[in-house]
Amino acid sequence: MRGWLQQATGGLPRQFWFLWTGTLINRLGAFVVIYLAIYLTQALHFSQSRAGLVLGAYGVGGAIGTMTGGVLADRWGRRPTLLTAQFGAAALMLALGFADGLGQLAAGAFLLGVFAEAIRPAFQAMMIDVVPERDRIRAYSLNYWAVNLGFACSAVLAGFAAQFDYLLLFVVDAGSTLAFALISLVFLTETRPARPAPAAPAAPGRPARGGPGLHTVFRDRVFVGFLLLNFFVVLVVMQHMSTLPIAMSADGLSPATFGWVIAVNGLMIVAGQLFVPKLIDGHDRTRVLALATLILGVGFGLNAFAGTVAVYALSVVIWTLGEMLQSPSNSALIAELSPAALRGRYQGVNSLSWSAGSALAPIVGGFVQQHLGSTVLWLGCAAVGVVVAAGQLASGPARERRAAALRELGPAAPGAAGRPPSAGETRHEEDTTPPAPAVEGVKVPARD
Structure with a gap:
């Protein structure tokens, strides 16, 4: 057992463990997103559609936040972006608890989405910066384990907190976000690789053209195609945060019961996620992703026949197995597809697929559930899983060719992150790494 634990956790950088610890603390208090749908429909007596609009506003804000956070992580730095987003999210989480009426709640959810989701690309880019490629599957599994240990407890x-006072959800969530912000402030250092130096101006008086920018990501057809598949996965997975609690409430099950059922997801991941890297080692990554997506679809589809705690719990067990297989492989592949000089932007666009899915999942799911019924909703989730699994198999070879090509280019040289410029030195003098070359269909336009 000691040897396995050393194999699973040994040799990872110190800064990774600070990120890991902050993730665990933050997730232990991540109450609001889990129970926001129940809060809106039961405490505030919103309809399913109105609740979906508030949840969707969070997703729209998140879409803006991820893009902004990705660009700032590359241009401003990982650490200042992370700190600004964390402190802002803590304040807005508390403000949302005191919001009243559809307009205030939607506006508060939107702003919270901007700041809370801006954390993600800076965090992910920092983790890619500090963890060598050979250790990333382990690192992502460990981080995912921390997320779900916190999730299992917080659910x-x-x-119980919701039964006592819903305001406690917002207070505790704000406190845990603030705790992560303080860890980032005290223990984390800047990790951004050196940026490309701007090219000389074409003519006197004309601005210089920079290196590759945000448009580079959107012109990367292989990467965007992969994110499109992930977007449909998110549409399915995020139903457990929006329509699933509503469906369970309609079957007469209490919020506390929903908490125990959804905690099965976190408990399974805590118990088994660290074994996943060994389980999938040596297997074709494309087939692993396809199988995982198929299992996710089957798990959510089973809800069409649910009505009791046992069947809902069985559904969670099935789709959690798919999630456990999908998450570390998916995250490691996205890291491999991200050129070093554009990691923040690539992670921002990756987070956009989650934010867009988070925005549309409660709106689409709430509409289908209200007008077509839960059975159609859950069988539709199963169908999406089948289609996405086929898409993974079809597009996998191109992704692996792209990842191999980027590996041949090698990582960017580390910058002077974490120290101020010396006398006479400017930031541009530090940024001496040449622009990353184009790779298989990736064009290199001016810096955004």
């Missing part, structure tokens, strides 16, 4: 604790 249960939030259920």
Whole structure:
């Protein structure tokens, strides 16, 4: 057992463990997103559609936040972006707890989405910066384990807190976000690789053209195609945060019962996620992703026949197995597809697929559930899983060719992150790494 633990956790950088610790603390208090749909429909008596609009506003804000956070992580730095987003999210989480009426709640959810989701690309880019490629599957599994240990505990604790006072959900969530912000402030250092130096101006008086920018990501057909598949996965997975609690409430099950059922997801991941790297080692990554997506679809599709706690729990067990297989492989592949000089932007666009899915999932799911019924909703989730699995198989070879080509280019040289410029030195003098060359269909336009 000791040897396995050393194999699973040994040799990872110190800064990774600070990120890991902050993730665990933050997730232990992540109450609001889990119970926001129940809060809106039961405490505030919103309809399913109105609740979907508030949840969707968070997703729209998140879409803006991820893009902004990705660009700032590359241009401003990982650490200042992370700190600004964390402190802002803590304040807005508390403000949302005191919001009243559809307009205030939607506006508060939107702003919270901007700041909370801006954390993600800076965090992910920092983790890619500090963890060598050979260790990333392990690192992502460990981080995912921390996320779900916190999730399992918070789902249960939030259920009891909601029975006492819904405001506690917002207070505790704000406090845990603030704790992560303080860890980032005290222990984390800047990790951004050196940026390309701007090219000389074409003519006197004309601005210089920079290196590759945000448009580079959107012109990367292989990467964008992969994110499109992930977007449809998110549409399915995020139903457990929006339409699933509503469906369980309609079957007469309490918020506390929903908390225990959804905690099965976190408990399974805590118990088994660290074994996943060994399980999938040596297997074709494309087939692993396709199988995982198929299992996710089957798990959510089973909800069409649910009505009791046992069947809902079985559904969670099935789609959690798919999630456990999908998450570390998916995250490591996205890291491999991200050129070093554009990691923040690539992670921002990756987070956009989650934010866009988070925005549309409650709106689409709430509409289907209200007008067509839960059975159509859950069988539709199963169909999406089948289609996405086929898409993974079809597009996998092109992704692996792209990842191999980027590996041949090698990582960017580390910059002077974490120290101020010396006398007479400017930031541009530090940024001496040449622009990353184009790779298989990736064009290099001016810096955005």
